Amino acid sequence: MNFNYYIPTKILFGPGKLNELQKEVLPGKKALIVTTAGKSVKRYGYLSRVEKILDNKGIKHVLFDKILPNPIKGHVMEGAELAKKENCDFVIGLGGGSSIDSAKSIAVMAKNNGDYWDYISGGSGKGKPAINGVLPIVAITTTAGTGTEADPWTVITKEDTNEKIGFGNEHTFPMISVVDPELMISVPKELTAYQGFDALFHATEGFIANIATPISDSYALKSIELIAKYLPICVKDGNNIEARTNVALANTLSGLVESTSSCTSEHSMEHALSANHPELPHGAGLIMLSEAYYTFFADKVPDKFITMAKTMGVDVDSLKEEQRPMAFVKALIKLQEDCDVQDLKMSSYGIKEEDIPGLAQKAYETMSGLFAIDPYKLSMEETIDIMHKAYK
Amino acid sequence: MNFNYYIPTKILFGPGKLNELQKEVLPGKKALIVTTAGKSVKRYGYLSRVEKILDNKGIKHVLFDKILPNPIKGHVMEGAELAKKENCDFVIGLGGGSSIDSAKSIAVMAKNNGDYWDYISGGSGKGKPAINGVLPIVAITTTAGTGTEADPWTVITKEDTNEKIGFGNEHTFPMISVVDPELMISVPKELTAYQGFDALFHATEGFIANIATPISDSYALKSIELIAKYLPICVKDGNNIEARTNVALANTLSGLVESTSSCTSEHSMEHALSANHPELPHGAGLIMLSEAYYTFFADKVPDKFITMAKTMGVDVDSLKEEQRPMAFVKALIKLQEDCDVQDLKMSSYGIKEEDIPGLAQKAYETMSGLFAIDPYKLSMEETIDIMHKAYK
Numbered sequence: 001m002n003f004n005y006y007i008p009t010k011i012l013f014g015p016g017k018l019n020e021l022q023k024e025v026l027p028g029k030k031a032l033i034v035t036t037a038g039k040s041v042k043r044y045g046y047l048s049r050v051e052k053i054l055d056n057k058g059i060k061h062v063l064f065d066k067i068l069p070n071p072i073k074g075h076v077m078e079g080a081e082l083a084k085k086e087n088c089d090f091v092i093g094l095g096g097g098s099s100i101d102s103a104k105s106i107a108v109m110a111k112n113n114g115d116y117w118d119y120i121s122g123g124s125g126k127g128k129p130a131i132n133g134v135l136p137i138v139a140i141t142t143t144a145g146t147g148t149e150a151d152p153w154t155v156i157t158k159e160d161t162n163e164k165i166g167f168g169n170e171h172t173f174p175m176i177s178v179v180d181p182e183l184m185i186s187v188p189k190e191l192t193a194y195q196g197f198d199a200l201f202h203a204t205e206g207f208i209a210n211i212a213t214p215i216s217d218s219y220a221l222k223s224i225e226l227i228a229k230y231l232p233i234c235v236k237d238g239n240n241i242e243a244r245t246n247v248a249l250a251n252t253l254s255g256l257v258e259s260t261s262s263c264t265s266e267h268s269m270e271h272a273l274s275a276n277h278p279e280l281p282h283g284a285g286l287i288m289l290s291e292a293y294y295t296f297f298a299d300k301v302p303d304k305f306i307t308m309a310k311t312m313g314v315d316v317d318s319l320k321e322e323q324r325p326m327a328f329v330k331a332l333i334k335l336q337e338d339c340d341v342q343d344l345k346m347s348s349y350g351i352k353e354e355d356i357p358g359l360a361q362k363a364y365e366t367m368s369g370l371f372a373i374d375p376y377k378l379s380m381e382e383t384i385d386i387m388h389k390a391y392k
Numbered sequence: 393m394n395f396n397y398y399i400p401t402k403i404l405f406g407p408g409k410l411n412e413l414q415k416e417v418l419p420g421k422k423a424l425i426v427t428t429a430g431k432s433v434k435r436y437g438y439l440s441r442v443e444k445i446l447d448n449k450g451i452k453h454v455l456f457d458k459i460l461p462n463p464i465k466g467h468v469m470e471g472a473e474l475a476k477k478e479n480c481d482f483v484i485g486l487g488g489g490s491s492i493d494s495a496k497s498i499a500v501m502a503k504n505n506g507d508y509w510d511y512i513s514g515g516s517g518k519g520k521p522a523i524n525g526v527l528p529i530v531a532i533t534t535t536a537g538t539g540t541e542a543d544p545w546t547v548i549t550k551e552d553t554n555e556k557i558g559f560g561n562e563h564t565f566p567m568i569s570v571v572d573p574e575l576m577i578s579v580p581k582e583l584t585a586y587q588g589f590d591a592l593f594h595a596t597e598g599f600i601a602n603i604a605t606p607i608s609d610s611y612a613l614k615s616i617e618l619i620a621k622y623l624p625i626c627v628k629d630g631n632n633i634e635a636r637t638n639v640a641l642a643n644t645l646s647g648l649v650e651s652t653s654s655c656t657s658e659h660s661m662e663h664a665l666s667a668n669h670p671e672l673p674h675g676a677g678l679i680m681l682s683e684a685y686y687t688f689f690a691d692k693v694p695d696k697f698i699t700m701a702k703t704m705g706v707d708v709d710s711l712k713e714e715q716r717p718m719a720f721v722k723a724l725i726k727l728q729e730d731c732d733v734q735d736l737k738m739s740s741y742g743i744k745e746e747d748i749p750g751l752a753q754k755a756y757e758t759m760s761g762l763f764a765i766d767p768y769k770l771s772m773e774e775t776i777d778i779m780h781k782a783y784k
Contacts, residue, residue, distance in 0.1 A: 001637050002406030007399065014394030214618070214641060215648075218610040226606070245393050249606060256607075 003213045007259045009139075009150060009173045013252060015241055017180040018046075018140065022053050024176055027136035028089020030060040032110075034079055034103040036067045036095040044186045046142060050094055062086045064106075070278040071098040071105075072159045076116050080109030083135065090136040093174075096195070097146025097282075100139045101154035104172045107135040116156065123163040123366040130169065139174035142183040144248045145195025145283060147202050147255025149177035157275050163366045164275030173259075179252050181244040189235055192247075193339040194283030196231040199251040200224065200335075201286045205264040206257035208297060208304050209373045216261035219253045221311045226250035228312040228331070232338040264374045266293045268367035269387060272359040273351060275366075280349040288344050291333060292389035298325040300376040305329075345392045353391050360384045395605045399651045401531075401542060401565045403644060407633055409572040410438075410532065414445050416568055419528035420481020422452040424502075426471055426495040428459045428487040436578045438534055442486055454478045456498075462670040463490040463497075464551045468508050472501030475527065482528040485566075488587070489538030489674075492531045493546035496564045499527040508548065515555040515758040522561065531566035534575040536640045537587025537675060539594050539647025541569035549667050555758045556667030565651075571644050573636040581627055584639075585731040586675030588623040591643040592616065592727075593678045597656040598649035600689060600696050601765045608653035611645045613703045618642035620704040620723070624730040656766045658685045660759035661779060664751040665743060667758075672741040680736050683725060684781035690717040692768040697721075737784045745783050752776045 012020050031054060033047070041047045047063075054061045064079045083091065083106060091110070093103025109116050111132040121127040139149040148154065152168035187195070203223035206216055227250045233243035270285040298305050305325035310316050312331040316324050336342040351359075360383045364371065371378055378386075404412050423446060425439070433439045439455075446453045456471045475483060475498060483502070485495025501508050503524040513519040531541040540546065544560035579587070595615035598608055619642045625635035662677040690697050697717035702708050704723040708716050728734040743751075752775045756763065763770055770778075 001641065002409065005403040005405060006401075008402075009398075010400075011397040013397060017394065214614055215611075215645070218614045218645075219607075222606055222610045249393065253607070253610075 001213065003260070005215060005260060006170065007150065007173065007256060009175065009177050011150060011177045011179060011252060013179045013249065015180065015182045015245060018049060018178050018183065021140070021176070021178055022056060026057065026059060026090065026138065027175060028059070030062070030086065030088050031090050031092050032079065032083045032086065032088040032106065033061050033063050033092045033094055034067060034106055035063070035065045035099045037065060040186055041095055041142060046183055047094060050092065050140060062088060067095065067099045067102045068278070069098055069281065070157055070164070070274055071102045072157050073116050074159060075102060076105040076109055076156055079106035083110040088135065090138060092138045092140065094140045094142070096141070096143035097148045100141060100148045100174070101146070101156065103139070104137055104148070104154035105156050105167065107137045108167070108172065110135045117158055120165050120167055122165045122368065124158070124161055125165060134171045137172065137174045139177040141177065141179055143187055143191070143195050144184055144244070144251035145198045147199060147251050147258050149174060149179055150252050150255025151258035153258055155271070157278065162275045164271040165366050179248050181241060181248040184244050184248060185239055185241070187238065189238065191281070192238060193231070193235045193341045194281045194287070195251075196227055196234065196247055196283070196339070197287050197336075197341065198283035199247070199254040200227045200231070201266060201290065202254035202263060203227070203250070203257050204294070204308060205266055206254070206261035207308060208301055208375050209261045209264050210375050211373055212261045216257050219256040219260065221307070223250040223253035223257065224308055224311045226253070228335060231335065235339045262373045263370055265363070265371045265378060265383070266290070268363040268370045269293070269360070269383070271367055272363040273346065275362070276359065277349045277351060284341070284344050287336060287341050288346055289387070289390045291329060292386045294329045294332060295326070296382070296386050297375060298329060304375070346390070347392065353388070356387045356391060357384050360387055393605065395607075395652070397607060397652060398562065399542065399565065399648060401567065401569050403542060403569045403571060405571045405641065405644060407572065407574045407637060410441060410570050410575065413532070413568070413570055414448060418449065418451060418482065418530065419567060420451070422454070422478065422480050423482050423484050424471065424475045424478065424480040424498065425453050425455050425484045425486055426459060426498055427455070427457045427491050429457060432578055433487055433534060438575055439486060442484065442532060454480060459487065459491045459494045460670070461490055461673065462549055462556070462666055463494045464549050465508050466551060468494060468497040468501055468548055471498035475502040480527065482530060484530045484532065486532045486534070488533070488535035489540045492533060492540045492566070493538070493548065495531070496529055496540070496546035497548050497559065499529050500559075500564065502527045509550055512557050512559055514557045514760065516550070516553055517557060526563045529564065529566045531569040533569065533571055535579055535583070535587050536576055536636070536643035537590045539591060539643050539650050541566060541571055542644045542647025543650035545650055547663070549670065554667045556663040557758050571640050573633060573640040576636050576640060577631055577633070579630065581630065583673070584630060585623070585627045585733045586673045586679070587643075588619055588626065588639055588675070588731070589679050589733065590675035591639070591646040592619045592623070593658060593682065594646035594655060595619070595642070595649050596686070596700060597658055598646070598653035599700060600693050600767050601653045601656050602767050603765055604653045608649050611648040611652065613699070615642040615645035615649065616700055616703045618645070620727060623727065627731045654765045655762055657755070657763045657770060657775070658682070660755040660762045661685070661752070661775070663759055664755040665738070667754070668751065669741045669743060676733070676736050679728060679733050680738055681779070681782045683721060684778045686721045686724060687718070688774070688778050689767060690721060696767070738782070739784065745780070748779045748783060749776050752779055
């Protein structure tokens with residue numbers, strides 16, 4: 001047992017917490033606010049609330065509101081140019097994972113020269129170290145999906161090559177993150193489900209990962225328990241603040257899992273799908289892969305699967321021993337049914353079955369690192385086979 | 393559910409981890425090494441290993457090796473004078489909780505004027521804010537007891553008034569903590585047990601505290617589980633590195649509990665005992681109080697007691713419902729028997745039964761804050777009654 005624990009982010013968690021940002025010392029006199037091209041942060045008043053907090057604190061601000069649901073390198077470079085031109089001292093990511101991840105990457109490129117892909121490891125990235133550090137990052141999350149408020153990771157797509165790759169280091173943790181479930185009430189039903197499953201898979205992957213520790217396991221199991229219990233309630237009644245709060249907590253816990261363990265190759269495979277089909281929500285892609293993925297691994301780490309099944313509320317002891325690991329997969333499918341996402345199909349997003357070998361190849365090329373963290377080393381054939389089984 | 397999460401410490405955890413300190417960026421060119429007056433850190437070579445790491449990194453160092461098991465304000469002031477005189481950039485606490493707590497307090501007084509007690513809230517402290525910040529702190533722990541490597545707290549005794557009071561703020565977290573169980577092999581049997589129970593009570597108090605959150609609960613339950621399983625093994629065979637590692641992890645988790653929840657009044661009562669009887673080890677004092685303390689609270693938060701009993705491995709479901717909360721207390725006593733600490737007596741340390749009302753009063757005067765965190769508000773009479781029941 002040997003690990004490093006480092007999560008320097010201050011997390012303000014709970015309904016109404018956005019108001020407390022007013023009391024925090026923020027890292028400078030001028031902020032770049034990075035947010036989505038969608039209208040929700042404006043329509044629901046989240047942006048104006050943040051701007052008012054900054055005004056009250058005498059902090060100037062510049063808005064960059066172009067971020068797409070699957071965020072792209074072009075916007076990272078454009079946002080970083082703006083931050084430099086406007087002499088911003090720090091970056092605020094306001095929105096879902098796409099806005100916060102973009103804020104992190106913009107914070108890197110506001111301090112480091114060249115192209116963002118110079119610093120990416122994997123695919124066509126050059127893997128250079130980002131030696132100049134990053135601008136301080138503040139994250140205000142309006143969704144419960146990526147856990148990015150509690151981890152150093154950012155995932156950006158290079159739009160000309162369709163590579164979707166993660167990046168992060170000790171400096172890309174947010175300095176302060178606000179997780180205010182009241183800001184999540186407005187997330188529509190389908191996205192609530194997709195994002196909730198993204199959070200779930202951060203926990204389940206981090207739990208079966210070969211670098212898991214007792215600390216990451218604690219976060220992961222609590223996250224799995226809360227998602228199983230509260231996500232169906234959130235999906236059915238988005239106004240239920242208790243359920244929203246518990247799913248938000250599960251998501252933050254999943255971010256802590258990302259900071260102490262890691263995703264596995266399920267995420268590599270999904271990034272290949274949504275990088276090539278940007279209209280596919282990341283969480284939906286993971287749901288499509290999940291039954292085949294976890295079925296494959298059930299007999300590789302059966303004890304972990306039994307623990308996950310128990311954590312989801314399955315009475316595992318009443319089952320025959322050989323049925324117990326797959327009880328997790330059954331509980332997962334039941335949860336997908338309860339959240340109305342059991343019928344998602346790759347074909348609905350234009351993915352063709354004959355594309356699968358190429359997509360599997362791309363998963364390896366761009367995010368090979370996560371395959372090394374799987375509890376069993378997948379061959380290319382096994383990877384293709386999982387993706388074929390997931391196809392419908 | 394509403395909380396702030398902030399634990400900026402980087403923790404290097406695992407057997408052999410001290411060597412990795414070499415690779416970390418340390419916060420300055422000259423360090424004050426704060427360590428115990430006892431001989432163990434020298435005899436076992438821990439001090440020379442740390443000095444060699446600093447030498448290799450070109451960092452100068454000054455030694456302050458006067459710290460007592462129950463550390464005192466006089467040494468905080470003396471160490472801070474030395475740090476200022478020698479222009480030290482940071483402070484390294486090397487040893488048990490006493491050395492690391494002293495390092496934290498010295499780091500405060502190296503930057504703030506006046507007397508340490510000016511900044512203490514409670515008792516005769518003046519409660520002034522320590523506005524000048526603190527020197528950066530590095531913690532290298534050689535025991536598994538206080539969890540101070542993973543929390544902002546330091547507990548110091550004012551020797552002329554026998555007040556033992558905690559202090560901490562956002563700046564008194566260690567910047568880096570090394571938790572290397574190989575350094576704990578040398579801790580003798582009795583201290584191993586006392587320190588292990590201190591760690592346990594940080595977890596159990598933090599779990600029943602009225603400010604507990606699902607995150608602090610995750611840390612607390614894992615800590616309780618590990619202590620119950622591995623502390624008796626550690627006590628019987630101090631060379632068992634697997635057991636030492638798991639107890640070290642439990643202790644670090646308990647520190648994380650201290651950072652996310654809090655101790656309760658059991659600690660206030662114990663501080664009154666050991667402040668007046670400095671030869672009483674803190675963990676031993678807690679053990680003496682524990683049966684009476686937890687018996688009192690068992691019917692106040694029965695569900696939490698049942699969860700703690702389950703976590704300690706008790707088959708709670710086989711018991712009658714009314715017996716279940718007290719199953720935790722029974723498991724606690726069994727654990728004390730397994731660690732050969734069931735017969736500890738206050739009278740062995742010179743505490744007289746007629747002193748108890750005065751000691752209870754002192755617990756209130758010096759650390760009233762923790763009584764407010766109990767799951768039930770104790771009256772003075774109830775406090776005295778608990779301490780009387782604990783007396784033998």
